[in-house]
Amino acid sequence: MTASSIGKICAAVIGCGRMGAVTSDAMRRFAPAAWMPLSHAEAVVTQPSLELVGVCDIEPGLLASAVARFGVPGYADYHELLDNLRPELVTVATRTPERPDIISAAVAAGVRALHLEKPLCNSVAQLTQLEALLATPSLACTFGTLRRYMPIYRRALELAGGAEFGGLNQVQVNMGKAPLMWTHPHSIDLLLFFAGDRRVKSVSAHFAESSVERQGSRLDGDPVVVSVLFEFDDGLTGLIGQTGGCDVILAGSNGTITVESDGRRLRMRSSEGDDAYWDRLCVEEADGDPGGTRLALDRLVDGLNGNTNQVLADKRAILTGQRLLLACGQSHLAGGAAVDPNELDPDLVITGRSGNRYA
Numbered sequence: 291m292t293a294s295s296i297g298k299i300c301a302a303v304i305g306c307g308r309m310g311a312v313t314s315d316a317m318r319r320f321a322p323a324a325w326m327p328l329s330h331a332e333a334v335v336t337q338p339s340l341e342l343v344g345v346c347d348i349e350p351g352l353l354a355s356a357v358a359r360f361g362v363p364g365y366a367d368y369h370e371l372l373d374n375l376r377p378e379l380v381t382v383a384t385r386t387p388e389r390p391d392i393i394s395a396a397v398a399a400g401v402r403a404l405h406l407e408k409p410l411c412n413s414v415a416q417l418t419q420l421e422a423l424l425a426t427p428s429l430a431c432t433f434g435t436l437r438r439y440m441p442i443y444r445r446a447l448e449l450a451g452g453a454e455f456g457g458l459n460q461v462q463v464n465m466g467k468a469p470l471m472w473t474h475p476h477s478i479d480l481l482l483f484f485a486g487d488r489r490v491k492s493v494s495a496h497f498a499e500s501s502v503e504r505q506g507s508r509l510d511g512d513p514v515v516v517s518v519l520f521e522f523d524d525g526l527t528g529l530i531g532q533t534g535g536c537d538v539i540l541a542g543s544n545g546t547i548t549v550e551s552d553g554r555r556l557r558m559r560s561s562e563g564d565d566a567y568w569d570r571l572c573v574e575e576a577d578g579d580p581g582g583t584r585l586a587l588d589r590l591v592d593g594l595n596g597n598t599n600q601v602l603a604d605k606r607a608i609l610t611g612q613r614l615l616l617a618c619g620q621s622h623l624a625g626g627a628a629v630d631p632n633e634l635d636p637d638l639v640i641t642g643r644s645g646n647r648y649a
């Protein structure tokens with residue numbers, strides 16, 4: 291383990307764009323407080339057990355700004371950063387195509403904790419390699435799907451487990467008419483978060499045809515999702531459609547729980563006695579505390595300190611979520627047929643490209 295000069299865990303950030311170091315103005319203006327600090331570097335410097343020891347970006351201007359702002363050495367090549375600084379914790383905020391190689395290099399360099407941006411990768415072949423690489427129980431991982439770490443989503447999970455709710459039947463995630471690889475890693479992670487230990491049996495997906503080009507087993511583009519149905523082993527269903535608002539709706543036999551507007555508030559509807567109308571309303575506002583990427587880093591630090599249960603569960607969710615994203619692509623290629631996520635075409639690729647940028 292590499293300890294900093296002041297006994298903290300050495301951490302480095304690879305990729306100094308918006309998620310790495312420069313939170314976008316739109317997020318600062320509109321996102322609920324629980325999303326800040328959002329950028330990896332901003333979150334690392336607020337975590338008391340971590341010391342930011344270096345940053346990396348191939349773009350000289352962004353690297354120079356991050357070096358100036360955070361006062362740490364900058365590297366244009368992540369191999370050099372890993373060799374010279376030997377960080378124990380690394381965060382990866384590049385786009386997806388370079389991510390699997392960066393993860394492999396970090397693991398080879400002895401990194402023991404990774405915070406990774408979503409999505410994980412672009413193909414079944416890469417996923418298979420990453421499943422093997424990340425299998426080491428001592429490697430802790432968290433993901434950019436931050437809602438699972440936020441208190442208001444955890445509160446919704448707790449309420450959905452209550453006897454009054456009558457059991458969870460359906461989870462619906464409303465992220466608007468949105469691209470699979472950019473937006474829906476968040477939706478799928480929410481489904482997995484609320485589904486807990488249940489297993490997805492099948493995935494049926496439809497994309498807007500014009501949003502993606504088929505080239506055999508390769509989907510070039512970032513497919514705009516029309517609908518996805520996830521069927522779990524106990525009958526729970528997960529739905530992604532085109533409704534917006536950044537809400538997630540949990541449906542139980544006796545009511546609904548909605549986490550609204552990316553966690554601004556939680557709204558529960560239920561009935562009085564046998565009333566078929568769910569007119570009893572209870573609203574809880576978010577506490578207004580900060581959180582964001584810092585919440586994921588807190589969990590990684592916990593993992594490094596030996597509390598591994600949650601980070602191991604996160605790692606499973608990261609890999610399963612990526613499998614489900616790819617299963618959406620396979621289902622679309624099969625005309626929307628139900629696909630078993632454990633039986634994916636080994637040649638399947640989803641590039642996640644929008645113009646010359648990747649998800």
Ligand SMILES: NC(=O)c1ccc[n+]([C@@H]2O[C@H](COP(=O)([O-])OP(=O)(O)OC[C@H]3O[C@@H](n4cnc5c(N)ncnc54)[C@H](O)[C@@H]3O)[C@@H](O)[C@H]2O)c1
Pocket residue numbers: 304305306307308309310346347348349352366368383384385386388407408409434435436471472648649
């Ligand atoms: N968690 C979230 O809510 C959330 C929000 C937005 C974006 N994202 C994800 O975060 C990732 C980054 O998105 P962004 O908007 O910050 O992108 P960005 O383009 O602003 O930043 C990516 C940075 O990575 C750098 N980079 C590329 N290759 C590199 C390499 N080999 N070594 C070092 N640096 C390299 C680029 O120069 C760029 O500065 C994407 O995968 C995106 O899907 C997550």
